[in-house]
Amino acid sequence: MKIAIASGKGGTGKTTLATSLSSxxxxxxxxxxxxxxxxxxxSRLFIRGDQTHSQSICKQVPxxxxxxxxxxxxxxxxxxxxxxxxxxxxxxxPELCHSCRACSxxxxxxxxxxxxxxxxMLNQIQAGNLIFVESRLEIGEQQAVPxxxxxxxxxxxxxxxxxxxxxxxxxxxxxPVIEASKDADFVILVxxxxxxxxxxxxxxxxxxxxxxxxxGVVVNxxxxxxxxxxxxxxxxxxxxxxxxxxxxxxxxxxxxxxxIFSTIPEFKEQLLLLERSLELSTVVDPx
Amino acid sequence: MKYxxxxxxxxxxxxxxxxxxxxxxILIYDDKKNELSAYSNSEITQQAHGAGPLTVQKIIDxxxxxxxxxxxxGKNAAEVMSTSEIKIITGAGDMKIKEALEAYKSDKITx
Ligand code: SF4
Ligand code: SF4
Numbered sequence: 001m002k003i004a005i006a007s008g009k010g011g012t013g014k015t016t017l018a019t020s021l022s023s024x025x026x027x028x029x030x031x032x033x034x035x036x037x038x039x040x041x042x043s044r045l046f047i048r049g050d051q052t053h054s055q056s057i058c059k060q061v062p063x064x065x066x067x068x069x070x071x072x073x074x075x076x077x078x079x080x081x082x083x084x085x086x087x088x089x090x091x092x093x094p095e096l097c098h099s100c101r102a103c104s105x106x107x108x109x110x111x112x113x114x115x116x117x118x119x120x121m122l123n124q125i126q127a128g129n130l131i132f133v134e135s136r137l138e139i140g141e142q143q144a145v146p147x148x149x150x151x152x153x154x155x156x157x158x159x160x161x162x163x164x165x166x167x168x169x170x171x172x173x174x175x176p177v178i179e180a181s182k183d184a185d186f187v188i189l190v191x192x193x194x195x196x197x198x199x200x201x202x203x204x205x206x207x208x209x210x211x212x213x214x215x216g217v218v219v220n221x222x223x224x225x226x227x228x229x230x231x232x233x234x235x236x237x238x239x240x241x242x243x244x245x246x247x248x249x250x251x252x253x254x255x256x257x258x259x260i261f262s263t264i265p266e267f268k269e270q271l272l273l274l275e276r277s278l279e280l281s282t283v284v285d286p287x
Numbered sequence: 288m289k290y291x292x293x294x295x296x297x298x299x300x301x302x303x304x305x306x307x308x309x310x311x312x313i314l315i316y317d318d319k320k321n322e323l324s325a326y327s328n329s330e331i332t333q334q335a336h337g338a339g340p341l342t343v344q345k346i347i348d349x350x351x352x353x354x355x356x357x358x359x360x361g362k363n364a365a366e367v368m369s370t371s372e373i374k375i376i377t378g379a380g381d382m383k384i385k386e387a388l389e390a391y392k393s394d395k396i397t398x
Contacts, residue, residue, distance in 0.1 A: 081337025086370050096337050
């Protein structure tokens, strides 16, 4: 089972929910939490454990050998302006390259062989029964998607279906979040009950519907704004899976890097509600 | 001497376009021929990424001695620029083309 936790914008409590849900589930099941917000991974701040694995993630980019007839075909074929001919040399801009291989395969002189280039680091951490994986984009690297996709490959190669896999997706509604949620069985959209929250939620819902995803909403900081988010979900028949109240203690525990559900029973109740609606709970909980 | 300008229009009264990569026009002034010619850069302004290197490539092809512009090149554009001998003068951002040329000649703007 793969669950992606996403939100239309940052700061909605996505990471709080992802870390809490995975820690709680890991008390009874095998769980992998994956931070796919590769531009700003911050789940790690809330995970205490030992690093068990670390590796570089690379993408294939062409390198110019200099043995070249200056025909200019490489520049013409590249859709991303990642290779251009300047005077008598070919210049490459690896951070713009999408590794499509077109220039490399087309080049009549075989002057553009592909070479690996490091785009990020992947780290794995064991925190009790919870396995945590995060990837961090190299500074200056502009494309999150290849790193997200290779991180998911790593997960697929190392953890079979017996694991519950939780993706903490990047915020927004553009390519990175689509890449992060496209093979999830279910997407949880986290939102706040405010006009901004509703606006971003609508955008996110549109994306999820286009992707034909099963999804539901978790309202964070419930009680903060108005009822418009709930009314909207009702009208659109989107399930509201849990409502986490606007409790100052949650923010304080979060800031202190503490596990919230072990201290605040109301929060734990909402987690259990969420787990039940996702059919993730194995034990009947004596609430 | 051949001068290149990044410009928002096609005449001496047009303003300098401060954005090098996404400039609307490239103007070339050849003082030997006393001739000002304009080259549209509109197809490049539609590129999502990599506009800087392409614009600089275009400027290099026009073979000026000096480029007068506003903000100067980004990292990739600067890399392309460094393959040529063209001297870059920045800081002409809110000037008209004729003012920018005067400002350069009287050393009010430099690299
Ligand atoms: S396609 Fe190959 S031979 Fe042609 S300009 Fe590019 S690198 Fe040179
Ligand atoms: S591999 Fe594709 S994206 Fe990269 S430089 Fe070549 S043509 Fe452009």
